[in-house]
Amino acid sequence: MKCLGNLKKVMTAAVAATMLMMVGCGNSSSNKKNNEPTTAAGQSGNTIIITLNAEQAPITCENFEKLVKEGFYxxxxxxxxxxxxxAQGGDPEGTGMGGSENTIKGEFKANGxxxxxxxQRGVISMARAQDYDSASSQFFICYTGNYTADLDGYYAAFGNVxxxxxxxxxFTRVxxxxxxxxxxxxxTTPIVMEKVEMIEPDANGxxxxxxxxxxxxE
Known part of the structure; x- marks a missing residue:
């Protein structure tokens, strides 16, 4: 793959090896926690809202919504x-080597x-293996726009935080x-998505x- 493992133009070999590689599939899940919600950053009950962009990546958004509705995440x-x-997540094995049962077409320029x-910062995109059509459930959220030259056109961005x-x-404080x-x-402390659910569309639908x-x- 041009798995985030081949970004050698701007990253050291050690960092390059960390990229968004994911191989294989799995259907196990991590332990769930049921802490009482609070409002302080980093604590139980804190939420992240992702707005999907089906105009740019309809297949990816459909797959992501399906998994969300099934309670997969x-x-x-x-x-x-x-x-x-x-930050990368969505692997049922919790190792970076798993995924959901199905894979989808990679919606990016290198794949037509x-x-x-x-x-850019806050964009959510799909991790994949070397095969352009190997993405399944793993995704990542960008902290910066520093790697657009290597990611754009090779990974299926499909929404924004x-x-x-x-x-x-x-997450970086852990x-x-x-x-x-x-x-x-x-x-070293599990960063757990306790609940992932569809909510009402935004004002633009x-x-x-x-x-x-x-x-x-904690």
């Missing part, structure tokens, strides 16, 4: 967090799809150990998803 973790780059949504980006930023990617990217997080800063 409930209890899963963000297993990889890299400062200044991205004119997706013009750029990987429109509320709660400060919660995503708080201590991390060395992950399978060779970088300090594996959170764009579909939205709400992610309710656990108290990962």
């Amino acid at each position: 409930d209890g899963l973790i963000f297993h990889r967090v890299i400062d200044g780059f991205m 799809v004119n997706n013009e949504l750029s990987h 429109t509320e709660g980006m400060e919660v995503v930023e708080d 201590p991390r150990t060395q992950g399978g990617d060779g970088n300090m990217s594996k959170p 764009w579909h939205r998803v709400k992610i309710t997080m656990n108290n990962f800063l």
